[in-house]
Amino acid sequence: MRESDFFDEKDVRKPTSLTCPFCGRTYQYEVRWRQRLKKKRLPGGASSEDRRRFSKAQSYLVRIDDMVGCQHGGCRRRFEIASFQTVVFLSESEPVSDATRKQPARTPARRNRNRNHRHRRG
């Protein structure tokens, strides 16, 4: 069983503010990501090894775009989305939301506690 069997895959666009390193202007760019949401359950025919891998699998986003073209008319240069992470793991309770923000994993902020923490079961 391949890793892709564990996920529902879909391409998404996330509006992201990026600053052009050439002209220094900030615009909103539609950055493309591939979203892999972990399936609710394993497809049939899974081996115990598959089950072990599946239990460790986590929903995530992988950035597709590496470069964007500056939207400023007098610039138009392409620049790399360097400051921006390429993979974002999603917690199961809140897929997709805030994926464009910085990695929440280690921030001491407690904001996430206010979000719903209910575990959905299919």
Ligand SMILES: [Zn+2]
């Ligand atoms: Zn520019």
